[in-house]
Amino acid sequence: MPHITVGKENSGSIDLYYEDHGEGPPVVLIHGYPLSGRAWDKQLPVLLEAGHRVITYDRRGFGKSSQPVSGYDYDTFAADLNVLLTELNLTDITLVGHSMGTGEVTRYLGAYGSAAIARGVLISPIPPFLLQAGDNPEGLPGSLFDGFAGAAKADGPAWMKGFLDNFYNIDLLGSTLVSDQAFQASWNDATAASAAAAVACIATWGTDFRADLPKIDVPMLVIQGDADRILPFPNTGKRLPGLISDMQLVVISGGPHAIAWTHASQVNEALLTFLK
Numbered sequence: 001m002p003h004i005t006v007g008k009e010n011s012g013s014i015d016l017y018y019e020d021h022g023e024g025p026p027v028v029l030i031h032g033y034p035l036s037g038r039a040w041d042k043q044l045p046v047l048l049e050a051g052h053r054v055i056t057y058d059r060r061g062f063g064k065s066s067q068p069v070s071g072y073d074y075d076t077f078a079a080d081l082n083v084l085l086t087e088l089n090l091t092d093i094t095l096v097g098h099s100m101g102t103g104e105v106t107r108y109l110g111a112y113g114s115a116a117i118a119r120g121v122l123i124s125p126i127p128p129f130l131l132q133a134g135d136n137p138e139g140l141p142g143s144l145f146d147g148f149a150g151a152a153k154a155d156g157p158a159w160m161k162g163f164l165d166n167f168y169n170i171d172l173l174g175s176t177l178v179s180d181q182a183f184q185a186s187w188n189d190a191t192a193a194s195a196a197a198a199v200a201c202i203a204t205w206g207t208d209f210r211a212d213l214p215k216i217d218v219p220m221l222v223i224q225g226d227a228d229r230i231l232p233f234p235n236t237g238k239r240l241p242g243l244i245s246d247m248q249l250v251v252i253s254g255g256p257h258a259i260a261w262t263h264a265s266q267v268n269e270a271l272l273t274f275l276k
Contacts, residue, residue, distance in 0.1 A: 001064065004087050006080045009068040016080060017064035018057035022048040025118070026090045027275070029056045030081070032099025032124070032257075033201050034160060034190040036063025039098065042264035043271070050272055052094075057084060059100070061197025063189070072200035074207050078107040085116060094275060096121040098260055099231065103127065103207060110212025121221045121271060124228055124257050125236050128213055128243055131206030138235055142206065149202045156198055160190040166229040169256035177262040213243040220247045221274040223267055225255020248274065 003015035019037060027047050031039040037056030047054045058065040060080060061072065071080075081104050085093065093116055097105040102122040109120060132139035152159040164186050165171070168178045190198075222244075224237035231237075233251070241249055250270045255263050 003065075004084055006060070006083045007068075007071065009066075009070070012066070014060060014066045014068050014071070016057050016060065016066075016084060018055060018084060020053070020055050020088065022051075022053045024051040024053050025092055025094065025275075026053045026055060027094045027096060028081075028085070028090070029054065030095070030097040030101030030104050031056070031059065031062070032097075032101050034062065034163065034193050034198060035186060036189050038063070038185075038189060039260065042261055043096075043268060046268045046272070050275070052275070055084075055088065055090075059104075059197075061194040061201070063192075067194035067197065069194075069196045072197055072204060074103050074107040074204055075111070077104050077204075078111050081108050082112050091116050092118045094119050094121065096123065096271070097125075098123040099257065100126060100201065100204070103204065103209065106209045106212045106216070107207075109218070110209070110215045114216075114218045117218055119219045119221070119274070120216070121223070121274065122237075122240075123223045123260055123267065124231055125222055125224060125240065126205060126207070126231055127209035127236070128239055129206075129208045129210050130231065130235060131208070136208075138239060139206075140235060145202055145206055149199050152199045152202060156195055157187075157191050160187055160198070163230075164190065167256065168258045168262065169227060169229060172227075173256060173262055178258075182261065210243070213240070214245070216244050218246070219274075220244050221250065221270065222247060223250045223252065223259065223270050225252045225257065225259045225263065227254050228257045228259075230257035
């Protein structure tokens with residue numbers, strides 16, 4: 001299995017697991033919490049058929065990547081991504097992030113620039129700034145994130161089940177757009193994540209990306225469901241027009257946070273149109 005080393009923890013290396021398939025202009029897919037690169041199973045074959053080289057990888061702490069106890073912040077996540085892109089010697093890249101992965105896309109472009117990047121896609125975005133503050137009344141209260149972290153510490157498997165219920169809007173879409181088996185597969189993926197990462201990543205949801213957004217100088221596509229319960233549209237995607245200079249916004253009616261799975265045909269259509 002291919003891995004790239006991004007650091008060290010004591011006597012061991014910190015390695016990212018990745019998959020690299022196909023030929024053509026590269027598309028790098030960055031998954032959301034608490035899943036892995038397998039979250040893109042409905043996008044990978046479509047992108048390959050359209051003539052793209054497709055790279056997925058597992059964020060540190062998740063999937064088949066190493067599970068260190070530190071490095072769960074967006075500066076480190078972006079640095080990990082930079083190592084991957086540099087090691088694979090990629091250019092003309094389309095960066096596609098879902099949920100937490102949209103933070104990597106945004107911070108990478110803010111910190112490392114766009115020399116190797118052609119365009120970016122934010123699906124169910126976390127920017128611009130989810131944490132409520134004096135200069136950010138549109139954010140969500142910090143006590144909410146504290147409660148999430150407490151729940152994740154107290155009973156990780158139960159926390160993941162409740163999180164995924166809202167990830168998929170399972171009360172509305174279960175057994176129609178989300179099978180029991182798909183939900184179970186996501187729960188299995190989620191509970192295989194590092195216990196440290198499962199808790200520590202929650203604090204990153206309050207990262208302020210407002211200084212990164214004006215630095216983005218490539219075309220961007222934002223796709224979000226208007227029924228997103230994890231990163232509500234009014235607090236996230238709805239605020240991005242005007243903060244990114246060249247941006248298209250696609251809103252999926254009734255779409256939950258997990259639109260890449262539940263509304264894959266609409267997401268894929270928007271993605272392929274943007275890539276042309």
